[in-house]
Amino acid sequence: MAYLKTYGLVLLYDLVLWGALWTGLVLLEFSSSGGLVGLWAFGALRWALHHSITLVLSERKPQPVLRRWVAVLCLLPPVFESGRMVMVPASTADDLGLVPGPSMVVLALVSSTVACLAWELGFPDDGGNQGKEKKKKQEARAQLMRVVRYCKPDTLYLAAAFLFLSLAVICETFIPYYQGKVIDTLSGQYQHNSFMYAIGGMGLVSLGSALCSGLRGGLFMCSLSRLNKRMRHMLFHNLVQQDIPFFEENKPGSLVSRLGYDVDKMGRSVALNSNVLVRSLVKTAGMLFLMLGLSWQLTLLTMVEMPLLTLLQTKYNTYNQEFIKQLQDCQAQIKELASQAIGAVRTVRSFRAEEKEQDRYNQALERMYKVQEHKGIISAIHLLLRRVVTVGLKVAMLFLCRRLISAGQLSIGSVLAFVLFQKDMVTNMKQLVYVFGDMLCTVGAAAKVFTFLDRKPDQKEAGELAPAKLQGKLAFHHVSFYYPSRQNTPALKAVSLELHPGKMTALVGPSGGGKSSCVSLLARLYEPMEGQVLLDGQPLHCYQHQYLHQKMALVSQEPVLFSGSIRHNIEYGLVGCTLEKVKEAAKSANIHDFICTLEQGYDTDVGECGGQLSSGQKQCIAIARALVREPRVLILDEATSGMDINTQHAVQGVLAGSVGLTVLVVAHRLQTVEKADHIIFMEGGEVVEQGTHQELMASKGRYRRLKEKLFED
Structure with a gap:
């Protein structure tokens, strides 16, 4: 992107500014003063400086995503601490430093970058570049929001589903934490109370996760079924109202495919993808907080893996989306050919056209096979590169774990908990990137559905004349x-x-x-x-x-x-x-x-x-x-x-x-x-x-x- 250079310079400037202030305050033994007011003041000053730098570097025309990123990066620490004090009344503002610590800086940096990247991918800005790619993103955003509006009758179901989803994710997040506690208790001097506390906590969060996950899944599937029912009813009602030339231009097999397959695919963009999106976001934020508490060094190394995997997945989604569109067209054509041949089997048999119909069907299958073959090659290359990145960083993390354990900064249980967190973290990040790509695909299916749903017949609208007696002239x-x-x-x-x-x-x-x-x-x-x-x-x-x-x-x-x-x-x-x-x-x-x-x-x-x-x-x-x-x-x-x-x-x-x-x-x-x-x-x-x-x-x-x-x- 054009603003990556500006992003890198602002990030470098921020790290230099924070490092200088943090080092100075530590040397002056002044790092623990300031309180919440001081943290807010430093965040506001930091935002003003960063915003000025952004204006200068971008010639007074900064991209909206840069403005959002700068605001989130600078104001996230005071917002986080304010929320923590509201949620945990026992916390005090006296222990807060004027400058956020290393763990908070890493958390703010990663969280702001991920949040702004997610917003940019899912909801692109309307202004600025009016190229084809920008217009496609704007159309995808409008279509996605339209699908969301169709879910309005299911607001109660979805709200309950998201509530149980959040509870299930919170419980799942704490399972590795308690597993690490159990390992630490067994590896050191055995203490019965600590062991029972760890086992009880792990059992409680596991039970809560299973219960809430089941309720969440049932509510989401119920909402999806209701949405599909409404959309199919609306689409079928509009199709049967169309004029005859419309049916001459669109083959029945293709319309049936849109009515069935595309409506189902469109429903996923709200029910299933929203499920995965919220789940991954909440779980990623919770695990990132716990990982920073265990080791900010390992967390920083883990964060190197995320941008690389995100870049690979984004490129893969671009190619995959085009292949999916081609597969949809091939499937509609295959269904149309089969429907015609089977429906008119008497005509086929009477003209001895079985071999010709088989050839046409095989040609359509061959076209779909070639698309699937190309899609499989791209998928294999993407999987290979992703595995190379993952394995390389895991080896580096093991070397770092050995040094931290030798220095007494980590315990065996903490390492186990961190590895479990890191594995889930990578999986959730992959799901986040995949969901954005899949939403584009489902929005493509929604576009075809909306095209038929919005079409008005070219015929004149019928009037209200209905005389009691009609001559018939x-x-x-x-x-x-x-x-x-x-x-x-x-x-x-x-x-x-x-x-x-x-x-x-x-x-x-x-x-x-x-x-x-x-x-x-x-x-x-x-x-x-x-x-x-x-x-x-x-x-x-x-x-x-x-x-x-x-x-x-x-x-x-x-x-x-x-x-x-x-x-x-x-x-x-x-x-x-x-x-x-x-x-x-x-x-x-x-x-x-x-x-x-x-x-x-x-x-x-x-x-x-x-x-x-x-x-x-x-x-x-x-x-x-x-x-x-x-x-x-x-x-x-x-x-x-x-x-x-x-x-x-x-x-x-x-x-x-x-x-x-x-x-x-x-x-x-x-x-x-x-x-x-x-x-x-x-x-x-x-x-x-x-x-x-x-x-x-x-x-x-x-x-x-x-x-x-x-x-x-």
Whole structure:
């Protein structure tokens, strides 16, 4: 970083200043005077001097992290002593020196550096450098805080979890301390009272740690489950409200991956990572205080290891974050390929495309393997360097321990306690650095979730119009439309047509003529680019969403059935629909007799996507699903193509006898088109001809030529 030079110079200046004052006061035998007021005065003066030096070195533009570090470094000793006197009333301010001692200087130096580094990594400043890296950190901070806000309903659970977490960490911190006391008691002259005191203290803190850890874990997992439930509900609710072009741009497998994997990963950033973060911070501070009490020399040597490991872990996190993003994309692609192949296995089998699908799946697996391979190489190098640093410093610490024991400054039990502290200290520091890196990864997952969560449909918002009586008159007024994926090719060109109540209108024409586009606009799957689609003189978007799709029912050529019973599929989307209405609709669709032959009748499961039924049976159930709504407008898009001739005639007879119902039939080969009251011939996105069958046949135009080519047996 650019301010590392300034940081080093200020640190050197601080050490020289403290060393000179400490040495002078010791020589003058004046080191134990000053009290709390003197300590605060020295801290304020020290802060003013350091701040001035920082301004000079940084040309009056110091980085915010340097200002924070200087303030914490200078004011931490008086703040610590003031807090100690509040927590321990027996303490007195008379024993405090004007200048803090070596242990307090080391504690302040390490604590201030770690705290400011943690703040800088987790919460970067908004001002200053506006480069890409800075903006990424700012976005990560905003997204992380947004995740935290979503945890507001679980404040009580989280507060209790953090309370038990703090108690558990405090108890864990004192376990090595009492272990050292036990060793000292056994290695010297045995004293029963001291031994029982050490054993009792160790047992008490061990029991407290186990109890509080269990409560803490349960509360955090409960909070995480509640957060995941809320986020999945919100995301799913927003996804199903999106417009159809959104689902054309985003594959179902990818959306399902975001809904499941990414939401779970995002929850970790608050529940699990906050757990580790607070635990490591509290435990590190407590162990650092106890380690300084045992030996400030060993503590200083231990502190050399922390910056090196932090630097290695930070560099590793930078590479690891990119690999994790690539793995997320690979996993989403693999899931999408598997879902497509398994879901359309009949199509795959009928076209002998098993090997092709296997090749595509293997290629996706190979891409993911290469990413994992590179990730493993970086991880191995990082582990090797980390072990070299750790082992080298441990050897140096053992040599220093031998000298301190020989000089009588350390006991065997103190060395054991310090080694245990040092091991946990390194582990906690690694976890702190890892948590910051992992939070960036989870924030990356949160960014994808928030992208879908914040997206608003491009469609016009549905209105509140819901008249008690609806005639069912439909009209296209100069409607032009093109699909978002084919914006250079218009699907409809200034189309104007009308559908009247009590009449059956047929849309015919070659493929690509615009028939399905008209149906999509009527169902409000898309919005017209120009012109309006009117229902009883009002634009479709003025009607309530539920009202419109109850009064206007669509049956497609390939209807979609959901896993569940036949009754569930017929009454799908309705509330309070009786079995009698379901049976009446099934009779109208000529499917009731077939259902009665089934062992479980209307409770028969149709299988995955209706796989247990034939195409004609699925179409009949889809027509019954439309008729049970008692619609005023019925749209049939090749809805009887899979039926046998008898079923087609039965259904067409029902539709022809429907009084006041506006029926639109889209067909390529239906012979009954000639029975329609009005026929509209479309080609190239335009209305070419319209009229009755006799009128169009007499005109000897495009309809007659297509009729002779396609509609004859």
